[in-house]
Amino acid sequence: xxxxxxxxxxxxxxxxxxxxxxxxxxxxxxxxxxxxxxxxxxxxxxxxxxxxxxxxxxxxxxxxxxxxxxxxxxxxxxxxxxxxxxxxxxxxxxxxxxxxxxxxxxxxxxxxxxxxxxxxxxxxxxxxxxxxxxxxxxxxxxxxxxxxxxxxxxxxxxxxxxxxxxxxxxxxxxxxxxxxxxxxxxxxxxxxxxxxxxxxxxxxxxxxxxxxxxxxxxxxxxxxxxxxxxxxxxxxxxxxxxxxxxxxxxxxxxxxxxxxxxxxxxxxx
Amino acid sequence: xxxxxxxxxxxxxxxxxxxxxxxxxxxxxxxxxxxxxxxxxxxxxxxxxxxxxxxxxxxxxxxxxxxxxxxxxxxxxxxxxxxxxxxxxxxxxxxxxxxxxxxxxxxxxxxxxxxxxxxxxxxxxxxxxxxxxxxxxxxxxxxxxxxxxxxxxxxxxxxxxxxxxxxxxxxxxxxxxxxxxxxxxxxxxxxxxxxxxxxxxxxxxxxxxxxxxxxxxxxxxxxxxxxxxxxxxxxxxxxxxxxxxxxxxxxxxxxxxxxxxxxxxxxxxxxxxxxxxxxxxxxxxxxxxxxxxxxxxxxxxx
Numbered sequence: 001x002x003x004x005x006x007x008x009x010x011x012x013x014x015x016x017x018x019x020x021x022x023x024x025x026x027x028x029x030x031x032x033x034x035x036x037x038x039x040x041x042x043x044x045x046x047x048x049x050x051x052x053x054x055x056x057x058x059x060x061x062x063x064x065x066x067x068x069x070x071x072x073x074x075x076x077x078x079x080x081x082x083x084x085x086x087x088x089x090x091x092x093x094x095x096x097x098x099x100x101x102x103x104x105x106x107x108x109x110x111x112x113x114x115x116x117x118x119x120x121x122x123x124x125x126x127x128x129x130x131x132x133x134x135x136x137x138x139x140x141x142x143x144x145x146x147x148x149x150x151x152x153x154x155x156x157x158x159x160x161x162x163x164x165x166x167x168x169x170x171x172x173x174x175x176x177x178x179x180x181x182x183x184x185x186x187x188x189x190x191x192x193x194x195x196x197x198x199x200x201x202x203x204x205x206x207x208x209x210x211x212x213x214x215x216x217x218x219x220x221x222x223x224x225x226x227x228x229x230x231x232x233x234x235x236x237x238x239x240x241x242x243x244x245x246x247x248x249x250x251x252x253x254x255x256x257x258x259x260x261x262x263x264x265x266x267x268x269x
Numbered sequence: 270x271x272x273x274x275x276x277x278x279x280x281x282x283x284x285x286x287x288x289x290x291x292x293x294x295x296x297x298x299x300x301x302x303x304x305x306x307x308x309x310x311x312x313x314x315x316x317x318x319x320x321x322x323x324x325x326x327x328x329x330x331x332x333x334x335x336x337x338x339x340x341x342x343x344x345x346x347x348x349x350x351x352x353x354x355x356x357x358x359x360x361x362x363x364x365x366x367x368x369x370x371x372x373x374x375x376x377x378x379x380x381x382x383x384x385x386x387x388x389x390x391x392x393x394x395x396x397x398x399x400x401x402x403x404x405x406x407x408x409x410x411x412x413x414x415x416x417x418x419x420x421x422x423x424x425x426x427x428x429x430x431x432x433x434x435x436x437x438x439x440x441x442x443x444x445x446x447x448x449x450x451x452x453x454x455x456x457x458x459x460x461x462x463x464x465x466x467x468x469x470x471x472x473x474x475x476x477x478x479x480x481x482x483x484x485x486x487x488x489x490x491x492x493x494x495x496x497x498x499x500x501x502x503x504x505x506x507x508x509x510x511x512x513x514x515x516x517x518x519x520x521x522x523x524x525x526x527x528x529x530x531x532x533x534x535x536x537x538x539x540x541x542x543x544x545x546x547x548x549x550x551x552x553x554x555x556x557x558x559x560x561x562x563x564x565x566x567x568x569x570x571x
Contacts, residue, residue: 012364013402015387051385140389142400142416145358145427153400154361154416173361185378 002042003121005058006196007129008159008180013051014152016243018139022152023049027056029135033128034058038065039121048210052156052184055210057196061162067118074110077101084110125162126169133171147172156181164195182206216241222254230256277456278440278465281374282328285352285434288373289326292366294354297327302522303529306331306392307353307433311521314395314556315563316355317420317429323357328436332529334536337477340470343448347476348469352434358427359416367404367414367432374443382407390415394528394552396422396560399431411439421560422553437465480536489534496527497551504558517563524555 027047042060074087091112099110144154157175179190187206193199300310307329337347385402401415413433417425450466500523503516
């Protein structure tokens with residue numbers, strides 16, 4: 001049984017030059033922590049970024065951490081005390097009596113059996129997400145009154161759902177729940193979200209196209225269409241398109257405009 | 270449609286003051302010492318420190334001697350106005366409050382392109398920095414928005430929101446005027462009409478000449494040293510036992526004077542690159558001492 005995690009960090013405007021790296025950092029740390037807690041997702045994490053939000057959608061997270069017994073072989077019986085102490089520390093045991101002694105055929109060795117009980121993923125996810133946020137590195141970050149956490153700009157709210165249920169993540173006074181907001185000027189008020197699919201739909205209705213690749217494709221298609229209508233040729237500029245893809249936009253629409261020829265040259269000195 | 274009076278230069282100031290008064294700000298008057306920016310007013314620089322809540326708004330003339338252009342440049346002035354707002358602690362809806370202030374000026378956010386573009390602020394002479402944005406209105410910078418992190422080298426706790434409106438820029442935009450000197454100052458039609466140029470053009474010409482050509486550099490250097498000495502005397506020589514406490518605010522006045530004198534020396538072109546760094550360091554040391562004295566005296570004898 002697996003579940004879906006939806007995590008959105010809504011903040012005040014993230015500097016354009018930091019947006020791409022931020023979403024890479026967020027998804028990388030989230031993936032690492034899911035693996036550390038032995039609930040790696042079955043599907044790659046999807047990361048999205050707009051001027052005001054970082055969003056990670058993770059499908060296929062096991063709902064239950066498996067119960068497990070792990071065996072670790074330690075030093076040979078009669079090895080120096082220092083080696084034995086180091087081994088005990090590494091497996092979290094207090095004394096050699098807690099280990100089993102087995103003859104492997106090449107002599108007697110200490111063995112530690114580490115038992116891990118099964119736990120529900122929802123029990124570990126809040127701490128895991130907090131650790132993820134702490135791990136995101138910004139070129140410059142700031143303090144703000146609502147939380148002890150440093151972030152690039154003040155966090156407005158955090159949307160945090162596992163299988164549609166709000167995770168009990170605590171970020172001081174930053175609201176955590178199932179609420180988000182749409183476009184700053186074209187949409188008003190808060191929006192309640194059920195799950196990732198619902199989230200994407202509701203954002204789009206609130207004038208935010210979350211998927212940066214889709215924004216780029218819309219712009220590219222618009223350029224072609226407009227050029228055809230006007231009998232023009234598009235001068236390809238992949239780096240500009242990439243900048244527009246990531247940058248300070250959450251909507252994609254393309255008007256045409258003109259410059260007067262007189263403005264198309266630089267003054268000479 | 271807004272009446273002409275409300276889009277006049279003074280009309281914009283009145284509208285912003287009214288709006289921020291409604292947000293619980295004390296409306297202060299400009300500080301009576303030359304400063305390079307509204308941030309230097311003690312109502313921001315000193316009050317941003319310490320735990321006490323504080324909300325204030327005021328107009329502050331900004332003196333930037335090197336920016337003078339003898340009244341010939343339509344956008345550059347050695348003396349212009351900022352409207353400064355300080356909100357401590359920074360409210361969670363700081364951005365909304367700012368956007369509503371634009372609405373109070375008749376700027377409809379759904380009809381204009383308003384952007385928060387990364388612009389981190391720092392003042393080397395004040396030992397202060399913060400993160401924030403410049404706010405673009407249809408591609409033109411009209412405000413600075415900063416969350417203060419440090420002042421005088423001291424962490425701000427809590428963090429404050431600082432808003433700075435460039436009043437001439439904003440007025441030029443609202444009035445659709447290309448030259449600052451053509452701004453409608455008082456909103457009166459006909460014979461009583463006063464433009465920005467009527468009020469300030471002569472001052473721009475005369476002060477540009479003073480700042481760049483006439484200011485006596487030997488006097489400036491002497492005055493700088495006097496201000497520095499006086500500032501240090503007020504923050505160092507305090508003797509609580511002899512009932513002669515350190516005086517943060519008078520010391521800070523001397524720090525401001527030193528800062529402006531440095532700016533004048535800079536405009537006169539008599540400071541080398543290495544001297545420049547040294548002067549900035551000296552002013553910063555004064556600012557730091559004033560800030561520390563201010564904090565130490567909070568809730569004290571005064």
